[in-house]
Amino acid sequence: MSQTVEGGEGLAPGVHEEGTxxxxxxxxxxxxxxxxxxxxxxxxxxxxxxxxxxxxxxxKADLGIRDDQIGFLYGTAFGVFYALFGIPLGKLADSWHRVRLMTAGLAIWSLMTALSGFAKNFAMLSVARVGVGIGEATASPSAYSLISDWFPKKMR
Structure with missing residues (x-):
């Protein structure tokens, strides 16, 4: 590993100018x-x-919801927001602190999963599932970027 990077005098050994x-x-x-x-x-x-x-x-038994509502919760409520937020959060992972982004996402999706357990109706559970989708959208872009920081290309 080099001690400095082009114009990066004073950097810690093995650290690029971007701090990675x-x-x-x-x-x-x-x-x-x-x-x-x-x-x-x-x-x-x-x-x-x-x-x-x-x-x-x-x-279904506890909340009295139908099969189509379960399908909405599993698919649409989660999937649409996961996909919708995945692109901007992926861009944010490239420009911001990835560990903080993943930590925030983990906190959001864990909180929303816990709130799902307290849901009293379909609407409350739907909102919680949307939150799970948004929170989880931080994980993949952050993880892929972190892996590329810590492992050489031939090992990825």
Missing amino acids: PEVAHRATGYSWYVLGVLVIVYVLNFVDRNIISILAEDI
């Missing part, structure tokens, strides 16, 4: 730690995304 780590030819122990944390975040993301389908019958 310079990737060596092999991954460090910390790189694998980062990957492990990202895997855990992705597992939480996956469970929160699919919790409606896992608990569909119980939700």
Whole structure:
């Protein structure tokens, strides 16, 4: 790793001007730690995304909602907002602090998943699912960018 980058005198060893780590030819122990944390975040993301389908019958019985409403909660309420917010949040991941963005997204989708458990009707559950979709939209762009920071191209 180089000590400085073009015009970047005084930078810490292995850090680019943008403040991202310079990737060596092999991954460090910390790189694998980062990957492990990202895997855990992705597992939480996956469970929160699919919790409606896992608990569909119980939700229908508890809230008295129909199959088409469950489909809306699982698909439209989550998916549309996940896709809609994915593009601007992906752009933000490229220009802002990715760890903070992912942390904020994790907090939002976890809070919204918890609020889903307190929902008393279809409308409350719909709003919570929209929040889950928006929060989860931060995860993939941030994770891909972090992985490219910490792992050399040949290992990705």
